Amino acid sequence: MSKINQLIQNLCPAGVEYKKLENVLIIKNGRDYKQFGDGNIPVYGSGGIMTYIDTAVYDKPSVLIPRKGSLDKLYYVDTPFWNVDTIFYTDIDTSLVEPKYIYYYLEGQHLERLNKAGGVPSLTQAVLNKVQLPVPPLEVQREIVRILDSFTLLTAELTAELTAELTARKSQYEFYRRKLLTFDESIPQLQLRDVASFRNGKGHEKNIADNGKYVVVNSKFISTNGQVIKNSDEQLSPLYFDDIAMVMSDLPNGRALAKCYLIDKDDKFTLNQRIGGFHTLDENIVVTKYLFYILDRNWQLLKYDNGVDQTNLKKDDILNISIPVPAIDVQKRLVYMLDNFDAICSDLNIGLPAEIEARQKQYEYYRDVLLTYAATGKIIAQTDRQTDRQTDRQA
Incomplete structure (x- = not known):
């Protein structure tokens, strides 16, 4: 964090100011899209992209915040888009904050905890507007975004590699199982x-x-x-x-x-x-x-x-x-071989997904540490959640 540390010392040695969301952006509702034609503009709901149309509601970088449903899924969008009424979009004052800095910060705040609804989970503009975030100078925000972008890319690449490895091992298991259980006409x-x-x-x-x-x-x-x-x-x-x-x-x-x-x-x-x-x-x-x-x-x-x-x-x-x-001794030998191969694949089915989850937790942990450091100029005592994550990685 040497560059971050230098930026903080030079640009905000007295600390970082906190602002409410309503002071740095405007939260706007989504609308229906069915009157438009087909196109290449994505339509977002709380679950992600729903379809594509020929009209955009907004064409600047924005953070999309679910209003109803899957409240834990935020989206950063920097191309033209449309959004429906289950998700808000944000008109961000870029003279104060970097849009992607907002995204990374809110991603770590678990906004689903602000749900007050008794039925379908939901968030309101009134609640979201009062959420506070640290607003360091733009240079600090950009450095945070650069670091987290790099870490996100590395995490995605590792996840893709592990997923491909898991798929390959499953295919290999199916191939050898089929081979072992294919017999000639003498059986x-x-x-x-x-x-x-x-x-x-x-x-x-x-x-x-x-x-x-x-x-x-x-x-x-x-x-x-x-x-x-x-x-x-x-x-x-x-x-x-x-x-x-x-x-x-x-x-x-x-x-x-x-x-x-x-x-x-x-x-x-x-x-x-x-x-x-x-x-x-x-x-x-x-x-x-x-x-x-x-x-x-x-x-x-x-x-x-x-x-x-x-x-x-x-x-x-x-x-x-x-x-x-085939003969009973052949059947038993095949069972022994397939049991061993199945055990190896089962270990992979447990180990590789666990590794993917661990890498995601590691990313979340360092994201939280980095944003905390930018806000306070120091690494504060860990929360229970952060301690749990470190324990998971060390186990």
């Missing part, structure tokens, strides 16, 4: 109905309970590998240890169709409607974990997705698929 084939029993689940809509004893195995639960959970106070369709649950219905080009989940415990899960439940008939013919890997996103079932309509797999569609049945 006997049986229909699924010959090696496993089948049953359909039941609707649990009326039995959902936050503290229910049973986990409802639905498409969301399976597609997230058990991360998104709904509970039921009744076990309408019990699942048992080593049952295989499969998603039978999904949207066009969905990623959940034929996705499977292996049940690991009795008296814990209940099978929802449009989820198929399978149980191996004879472990001396087909090992359960091997069958799980064969069924999970099986290509013979994915072909029913035409990319246009909702896909609903029928019982016979599923039970008629071919299951390669």
